[in-house]
Amino acid sequence: MRAHVDKDACIGCGLCTDICPEVFSMDDDGKAVAIDSEIPADAVDSAKEAEGQCPTEAIKVE
Numbered sequence: 001m002r003a004h005v006d007k008d009a010c011i012g013c014g015l016c017t018d019i020c021p022e023v024f025s026m027d028d029d030g031k032a033v034a035i036d037s038e039i040p041a042d043a044v045d046s047a048k049e050a051e052g053q054c055p056t057e058a059i060k061v062e
């Protein structure tokens with residue numbers, strides 16, 4: 001599975017980086033970015049939680 005952040009939708013709240021720092025980090029522009037590789041198996045659940053909690057539905061995990 002991979003994660004993707006829609007930067008146009010992201011408001012930079014930082015929630016996803018709190019929930020799943022293994023996958024999400026904040027970019028220099030203050031928007032979240034996801035790792036550009038397969039989500040580690042032990043981080044899939046938290047990545048999905050971040051997807052569900054994102055206030056602007058900017059995250060897709062698929």
Ligand code: SF4
Binds near residue numbers: 010012055056
């Ligand atoms: S939770 Fe959503 S809006 Fe907040 S930083 Fe992450 S992707 Fe952006």
